[in-house]
Amino acid sequence: MTTDPDTILLEAEESMQRALDYLNSELRGLRTGRASTALVEYIKVEVYGSPTDLKAVAAISVPEPTQILIKPFDPSTLGAIKQGIQQSQLGVNPVVEDKAIRIMLPMMSAERREQLVAQAKRAGEEQKIVMRNARRDANKAADTLTKSAARPVSEDEVKRLHDEIQDLLKKYEAKIDEAVAKKSAEIRDV
Numbered sequence: 001m002t003t004d005p006d007t008i009l010l011e012a013e014e015s016m017q018r019a020l021d022y023l024n025s026e027l028r029g030l031r032t033g034r035a036s037t038a039l040v041e042y043i044k045v046e047v048y049g050s051p052t053d054l055k056a057v058a059a060i061s062v063p064e065p066t067q068i069l070i071k072p073f074d075p076s077t078l079g080a081i082k083q084g085i086q087q088s089q090l091g092v093n094p095v096v097e098d099k100a101i102r103i104m105l106p107m108m109s110a111e112r113r114e115q116l117v118a119q120a121k122r123a124g125e126e127q128k129i130v131m132r133n134a135r136r137d138a139n140k141a142a143d144t145l146t147k148s149a150a151r152p153v154s155e156d157e158v159k160r161l162h163d164e165i166q167d168l169l170k171k172y173e174a175k176i177d178e179a180v181a182k183k184s185a186e187i188r189d190v
Contacts, residue, residue, distance in 0.1 A: 005153065005161045008141045012165055015134035016172040023127040023176060030116055031090070032186040034065045035105050045084035047077045054081065070094075070101040117184045124180035128173055135169045 028038040041055040054060065058072040058081060070085075072078055082101055085094040094101045108116075142161045145153035 005142065005145065005157060008138050008145075008161065009164055009168065011141075012134050012138035013168055015137075016131045016168065019127040019130040019134070020172060020175055020179070022130075023123055024179060026123045027120055027179060027183045030120055030183060030187065031105070031108070032183075032189065035062045035068050035103075037062060037068065039090065040068060040070065040085065040088075040103070043084050043088045043090075045077070045081050047074075047080050054084065057081065066105045066107075068103040068105070070103070071099065072101075075099045113187050116187045120180050120183045120187065124176045128176055131169055131172050131176075135165055138165045 028036075029042060031039055037055075037060040040060060041053065043054045044051040045054050045057055046052075047057050054070070057074070057077055058070045061069045061071075063069050070081060072081055078096055078099070078101065082094045082096060085092065085101070085103065092103050092105060094103050139162055142158050142165065145158055145161075146155055
């Protein structure tokens with residue numbers, strides 16, 4: 001069990017940072033008004049007997065604002081890549097051209113944009129819950145410090161640690177709100 005206030009605070013912050021990093025990776029995969037390689041990079045493709053990220057089996061580029069071009073390193077994987085894209089939740093129709101796959105992104109309806117904004121907000125809320133759990137765990141660890149046999153910590157120090165943990169949570173929740181707001185603005189931008 002952790003017996004040091006600094007370690008408790010550091011572990012809480014690391015946990016909150018991981019939640020923020022995860023959210024940012026999730027938000028990169030949400031579609032905005034223009035094409036982005038992040039939309040398809042992590043689509044799972046069944047190649048060589050195992051599910052693999054698309055970016056590991058193909059070169060992905062954006063030749064135009066509404067197109068994504070996928071060139072597999074091994075042309076024999078074209079069919080598997082097309083199938084992986086169709087099974088993803090993107091709602092696009094990949095077109096096989098010679099040794100590449102082209103995805104034309106249609107203009108999004110206002111309704112679809114709002115669905116994506118809601119999805120971004122939901123992802124933000126999920127990561128806030130993860131952060132609040134990190135706060136709860138850190139507070140529990142802080143409460144055990146007063147009972148520590150090795151080096152008991154005063155109740156004032158524990159109270160100060162609780163305040164620092166709460167400030168940390170507020171800081172990271174603000175970062176989540178900022179990331180979600182930025183992504184929402186990108187999605188709504190026509």
